[in-house]
Amino acid sequence: MKIWATANQKGGVGKTTSAVNLAGVMQKRGHKVLLIDLDPHGSLTSYFGLDPDAIQDSAYDLFQQSLKKTLNTGITIHKTRFKGLDFIPASSALATLDRQLGAKDGMGLVIKKSLLQVTERYDLAIIDCPPMLGLLMVNALAACERLLIPVQTEFLALKGLERMVHTLSMIQKARKQEVCYSIVPTFYDQRLNASIETLGTLKKQYKETIWDGVIPVDTQFREASQKGIPLTIERISSKGGRAYSHLLDYLFELDEES
Amino acid sequence: MKIWATANQKGGVGKTTSAVNLAGVMQKRGHKVLLIDLDPHGSLTSYFGLDPDAIQDSAYDLFQQSLKKTLNTGITIHKTRFKGLDFIPASSALATLDRQLGAKDGMGLVIKKSLLQVTERYDLAIIDCPPMLGLLMVNALAACERLLIPVQTEFLALKGLERMVHTLSMIQKARKQEVCYSIVPTFYDQRLNASIETLGTLKKQYKETIWDGVIPVDTQFREASQKGIPLTIERISSKGGRAYSHLLDYLFELDEES
């Protein structure tokens, strides 16, 4: 099983949209894919019709089991109505973990250890992160082999990305672990100078790690989330759907090379 | 001095854009306004040309001074190039506060106490929050008289808002404090069903607290952030500029009534 994560401290850049739509492409191609929602706000969980405030079995339980060193009764995985696409929902209680466990040792590997139980059952797992640098993102970094960083093609996003990449390398040094990362330009609008110029700067500054395509602005993403169907499942031929399909091909090629 | 805050756990809904552009309207009308950036990611700080990683005097120092109980040497306020519009920048170190201070008593009033020093100098202060429920948002809630909740007019945003309002009332009960809140519909796109329907639902569910206008989708917001000039200062007659000008009028009227 491949393990990817989508992360960026900046909010609203397309982390959840990327996780959901890449999973959609995998499902459409007949693969088995697991999504993990580590965002206490639970956009991915709401997308598939569950309520992060009322959820019983969620990613939060994985942390509680690890804390109480109870025998891990096994992760509870929820099914979606799309065959082969399952998920581990978020609970709003995840928001308390930093205060409770932030300084405790060993809590950075909870997700990595939990996913070991399901490596045989899925081809790909994608972890969706909240927009903050904390225990939840550290867990996703430790668990994944590739980190996807969606970056909105607008000026302020550049500043935030430098910091993000800087923080990543610090965490990696401390963990003596090598995580590959890929920068995914999102909300690309070819009518906007801000978008065109930012993309140019991103390609120069991150030559090796940036994807050579873009996720365009596409209003159908919002319409799709209203129906709870990933755009790549509902209409793979849409602008946004095609872009995520190309992104998946690129990422698989990249994994093959490394 | 009036004190407002912009908050929502959902990322990318227009918290920073609202704070910056409401401040822009105030500046254009000749008032004195102070912005406070409590987001460790520091979009507002980057907007005005400073680097949250390299900043000397920031909102983080207010927490450190309170922790060490050192005589508060006074907040350091930075000027922007817009006369009458000043700000207290964020430092990326704010991200460590939840782990360091989360459970300590009395750390919820740091910002409220700090702002007491400047009430004579400004007509309005607006606090920009990070997209998470934690110590920083609790500080903003305790300090403000009115909370602005930008809500993207899309389906998933509805789910998140219910949780947000629920969390607010819990915090208020614990603090025995009444904070008025106003819901501000953002990214409104009249061509989209998802947008029109969500706005309809929002108006029904939050009749008393929702603003009767909308902030439309306007590509000029991104162009403005590239130049570091609030759209309401650069071009108040733009779609987005006019909308924030109307919002400010509405909020001032609301404050008069209560």
Ligand SMILES: Nc1ncnc2c1ncn2[C@@H]1O[C@H](COP(=O)(O)OP(=O)(O)OP(=O)(O)O)[C@@H](O)[C@H]1O
């Ligand atoms: N390429 C796109 N074009 C247009 N709208 C998009 C695009 N990608 C995402 N969106 C919309 O933008 C909003 C934000 O996207 P999303 O929730 O995926 O971002 P996020 O980074 O996961 O946010 P958060 O920081 O809250 O986790 C959603 O309403 C989504 O439907």
Ligand SMILES: Nc1ncnc2c1ncn2[C@@H]1O[C@H](COP(=O)(O)OP(=O)(O)OP(=O)(O)O)[C@@H](O)[C@H]1O
């Ligand atoms: N009404 C709008 N129309 C079009 N673009 C907008 C609008 N409001 C904000 N934007 C753009 O959307 C992006 C997100 O806005 P902003 O950073 O203000 O959200 P936020 O809620 O502060 O995000 P965060 O959760 O990271 O703090 C920015 O690039 C901004 O320029």
Ligand SMILES: [Mg+2]
């Ligand atoms: Mg998300």
Ligand SMILES: [Mg+2]
């Ligand atoms: Mg912001």
